Amino acid sequence: xxxxxLDKVWDLHKVASLPTGQDQLFIGLHLVHEVTSPQAFQALxxxxxxxxFPNRTFATVDHIVPTxxxxxxFADELAEQMMRAIEKNARTHGIxxxxxxxxxxxxxxxxxxxxxxxPGMTIACGDSHTSTHGxxxxxAFGVGTSQIRDILATQxxxxxxxxxxxxxxxxxxxPGVTAKDLIxxxxxxxxxxxxxxxxxxxxxxxxxxxxxxxxxxxxNMSIEGGARAGYINPDSVTFEYLKGRRFVPxxxxxxxxxxxxxxMASDADAEYADTYALDGNTVxxxxxxxxxxxxxxxVTGRLPRVSDARPADKEALAKAYDHTGFEQGRTIQGLPxxxxxxxxxxxxxxxDLREAARVVKGRKVSPRVKALVVPGSRAVLRQANAEGLPExxxxxxxxxxxxxxxxxxAMNPDKLTGRQVCASSSNRNFxxxxxxxxxxxxxxxxxxxxxxxxxxxxxxxRQVLPAGGGNGRS
Amino acid sequence: MAEPESARRLVTGRGIVLRGDDIDTDRIIPARYxxxxxxxxxxxxxxxxxxxxxxxxxxPHPLNDPRFAGGAVMxxxxxxxxxxxxxxxxxxxxxxxxxxxxGESFAEIFSGNCTALGLPAVRVSHEDALRLQSLVAxxxxxxxxxxxxxxxxAAGGQTxxxxxxxxxxxxxxxxxxxxxxxxxxxxxxxxxxSARIPYLHGFAQSGAASQGGSRG
Numbered sequence: 001x002x003x004x005x006l007d008k009v010w011d012l013h014k015v016a017s018l019p020t021g022q023d024q025l026f027i028g029l030h031l032v033h034e035v036t037s038p039q040a041f042q043a044l045x046x047x048x049x050x051x052x053f054p055n056r057t058f059a060t061v062d063h064i065v066p067t068x069x070x071x072x073x074f075a076d077e078l079a080e081q082m083m084r085a086i087e088k089n090a091r092t093h094g095i096x097x098x099x100x101x102x103x104x105x106x107x108x109x110x111x112x113x114x115x116x117x118x119p120g121m122t123i124a125c126g127d128s129h130t131s132t133h134g135x136x137x138x139x140a141f142g143v144g145t146s147q148i149r150d151i152l153a154t155q156x157x158x159x160x161x162x163x164x165x166x167x168x169x170x171x172x173x174x175p176g177v178t179a180k181d182l183i184x185x186x187x188x189x190x191x192x193x194x195x196x197x198x199x200x201x202x203x204x205x206x207x208x209x210x211x212x213x214x215x216x217x218x219x220n221m222s223i224e225g226g227a228r229a230g231y232i233n234p235d236s237v238t239f240e241y242l243k244g245r246r247f248v249p250x251x252x253x254x255x256x257x258x259x260x261x262x263x264m265a266s267d268a269d270a271e272y273a274d275t276y277a278l279d280g281n282t283v284x285x286x287x288x289x290x291x292x293x294x295x296x297x298x299v300t301g302r303l304p305r306v307s308d309a310r311p312a313d314k315e316a317l318a319k320a321y322d323h324t325g326f327e328q329g330r331t332i333q334g335l336p337x338x339x340x341x342x343x344x345x346x347x348x349x350x351x352d353l354r355e356a357a358r359v360v361k362g363r364k365v366s367p368r369v370k371a372l373v374v375p376g377s378r379a380v381l382r383q384a385n386a387e388g389l390p391e392x393x394x395x396x397x398x399x400x401x402x403x404x405x406x407x408x409x410a411m412n413p414d415k416l417t418g419r420q421v422c423a424s425s426s427n428r429n430f431x432x433x434x435x436x437x438x439x440x441x442x443x444x445x446x447x448x449x450x451x452x453x454x455x456x457x458x459x460x461x462r463q464v465l466p467a468g469g470g471n472g473r474s
Numbered sequence: 475m476a477e478p479e480s481a482r483r484l485v486t487g488r489g490i491v492l493r494g495d496d497i498d499t500d501r502i503i504p505a506r507y508x509x510x511x512x513x514x515x516x517x518x519x520x521x522x523x524x525x526x527x528x529x530x531x532x533x534p535h536p537l538n539d540p541r542f543a544g545g546a547v548m549x550x551x552x553x554x555x556x557x558x559x560x561x562x563x564x565x566x567x568x569x570x571x572x573x574x575x576x577g578e579s580f581a582e583i584f585s586g587n588c589t590a591l592g593l594p595a596v597r598v599s600h601e602d603a604l605r606l607q608s609l610v611a612x613x614x615x616x617x618x619x620x621x622x623x624x625x626x627x628a629a630g631g632q633t634x635x636x637x638x639x640x641x642x643x644x645x646x647x648x649x650x651x652x653x654x655x656x657x658x659x660x661x662x663x664x665x666x667x668s669a670r671i672p673y674l675h676g677f678a679q680s681g682a683a684s685q686g687g688s689r690g
Binding site for chain 2: 026035063128130155
C-alpha cells in the first residue's frame with residue numbers, strides 16, 4: 001500500500017520513539033510572532049537553555065501592530081512592550097526578524113511569500129492558522145507556548161501521528177465561487193469538531209485547478225473544522241509558485257528540490273483513514289451567520305430554524321441566535337452590515353485584494369458602512385500600490401491600511417464597537433472575536449465582503465461583478 | 475520509589491459546571507488580554523466578557539457563582555477550547571485554580587496545551603457529562619476525583635469511565651509532561667536526523683550535520 005504525504009513527511013522527520021508512545025519529530029521550519037513567543041523565550045532563559053537551531057526559526061510581528069501608521073514607539077504601550085520583547089529575543093538568539101523590514105507581514109502570508117514554506121517540511125508556529133502552509137505540501141500545525149519552548153530548545157516536538165482524511169472535491173467551482181466558499185462549505189458539512197484527530201488532505205480536480213493563493217485560503221481554515229493540519233499535494237502549481245522566491249534554491253539545486261518535493265506527494269494508492277467527497281459544482285458563495293465558522297449558509301439560502309436542527313445542534317444554534325439576534329429562517333441576503341473588513345491570513349493576499357477591487361471599482365461604499373482593506377504583508381501592499389489598487393479602494397470610500405492582522409482578532413486599535421455587524425474576509429466569527437463582546441461577524445470571501453460594503457447589506461457578489469464574472473482564480 | 479512532585483495520578487476537588495458546546499479560546503480569554511509578555515496576570519481575565527458587563531459589573535456566570543468558588547475540576551461539553559492555539563486559555567484557567575477538565579471532547583491544540591501544563595483533560599460520554607454536571611449543579615460541595623490510573627471520575631457515590639490519549643495519560647502519571655528535558659536528552663539523534671533531511675542543507679546529496687538550513 002502506498003503512503004500519504006503525511007506518512008512520508010512524518011517518517012523523514014522522526015527522531016525517536018518516546019516513552020510516552022509519541023514520536024519525537026524534527027521541526028524543519030519554526031515561525032514565531034510577538035504574542036505567543038515571549039513566555040517561551042523566558043522559559044528558555046529560566047532554564048539556562050539556548051536555541052538549538054537558530055537558523056530554522058524566523059520571526060515577525062503581525063497581531064499587535066497598528067495599521068494606521070506603524071511609527072515607533074507604538075501608541076499602545078503594551079504593544080510597544082511586545083514589539084521590544086521580540087526584537088530583543090530575536091537579537092539575543094540570532095533569529096532572523098522580519099518585523100522591522102520591508103518583509104513584515106502576517107506570519108502565514110510571509111512564510112510562503114518568501115519561499116520559507118516548502119513541500120515536504122514540518123512547520124510549526126504558535127498560531128492555529130499555521131495549517132495555511134500545508135497548501136504547499138508541508139505538514140504545518142499550530143502549537144502552544146510550551147511547545148514553542150520545546151522547539152526553541154530542541155527543534156523537535158513530542159507528537160502523535162494524526163489520521164488522514166482525504167477530502168475529494170470533484171467537478172469545478174462555478175464562476176464567482178472561491179476557495180473561501182469551498183472551505184466554509186466543507187466546515188459546514190463536516191462540523192467544527194469533525195476534524196479532531198485528523199489532518200485533511202484536499203484533492204481532486206477542483207483543488208488541482210486552484211492557484212496557490214486560493215490553496216493557502218483553503219488550508220488556512222482547516223483548523224476551523226477541527227483539523228490541526230490540512231494540506232494539498234505539491235504539483236506544478238506549487239513549483240511554479242516557489243521558483244525565484246528568496247529562500248528557494250536556484251539553478252540545479254532547484255531541480256533537485258523539485259525531485260524531492262515530487263517524491264513527498266501522496267502515492268496514487270495511498271491509504272486514508274476515510275474519505276469525504278464533494279461535488280465542487282454544488283458550492284455557492286457562503287456566508288456565516290452564527291458564532292462558529294460551521295454555522296454558515298449559501299448566499300441564496302436562509303438561516304436555519306432551531307426547531308429544524310438535529311437534537312445535538314439545537315443548543316449551539318440557540319446560543320448563536322441569542323448572541324446575533326438575527327431572525328430565524330430569514331434570507332442571508334439583505335442582512336444589513338455596518339463594517340466591512342478585507343484582509344487577514346485567510347484573505348489578505350494580492351489575489352484577494354484584486355478580487356475585491358474588481359467589485360469595488362467605480363462604485364461607492366454605502367454611507368452606513370465603515371470599510372477597510374488591510375494587506376497581509378508589506379510585499380502585498382507594494383504589489384497593490386504597483387497595480388493602483390489603493391486608489392480604487394480609496395475612491396470608493398474604503399480606508400487603505402498598513403500590513404497586519406488588524407480586525408481579524410482586534411489586538412490592535414481596529415475593533416468593532418457595540419453590536420456592529422461586520423462583513424469579514426477573516427476566519428473566525430466567535431463571540432467577541434473582532435473586539436466588541438456584542439459584535440457580530442459574517443465570514444465570506446473578499447469579493448462578497450466588498451459587495452456587502454457597497455450595498456450596505458449581504459448581497460450575491462456574482463450579481464454585482466462586472467460582465468464575465470470572477471472565479472477566484474486571479 | 476517516591477513519586478515526582480509533577481506526577482498527576484489523581485486530581486481531586488470540587489466542580490465548576492460550565493455548559494455549552496464549541497466554547498472557543500476567544501471566549502475563554504479575549505484577545506485584548508494577550509497583550510502581555512508573561513502569563514502571570516491571566517487568572518483575572520478568564521471568560522472576562524462573559525463574567526462582566528461593559529461597566530465591569532459581574533454578570534451571572536459559573537465563575538462568578540459563589541457556590542462554585544474554589545472549584546478545581548471544570549465540567550464542560552463538546553469541542554471545548556476550539557479556535558486559537560493560545561496557551562493563554564488553559565493558563566488563565568489554571569491560574570484561577572482549575573486543575574482538570576472533564577468534558578465530552580476537546581479541541582486538539584487546547585488539550586495538548588493542557589497536558590503541557592500538567593492539567594488532565596479527560597473525555598466522558600455525552601450522558602455522563604450531563605450527569606456529572608447536574609450532580610455538581612445540585613450539590614456543588616460534592617468532591618470529584620479524577621483518577622488517571624483507573625480512568626474514572628468518581629463523584630457523590632457515582633463512578634464514570636473516561637478516555638484520554640494514552641501518551642497524555644502516561645506523561646501526566648509519570649510527571650514528564652514538561653517535555654523539554656526528555657526531548658533534549660536525544661540531542662545526538664536530533665542532529666543525526668537533521669543530517670538526512672534534504673532541505674536543511676540546500677538539497678546537497680549527503681548533508682553535513684550542520685545546524686544550517688535552507689539557503690538564504
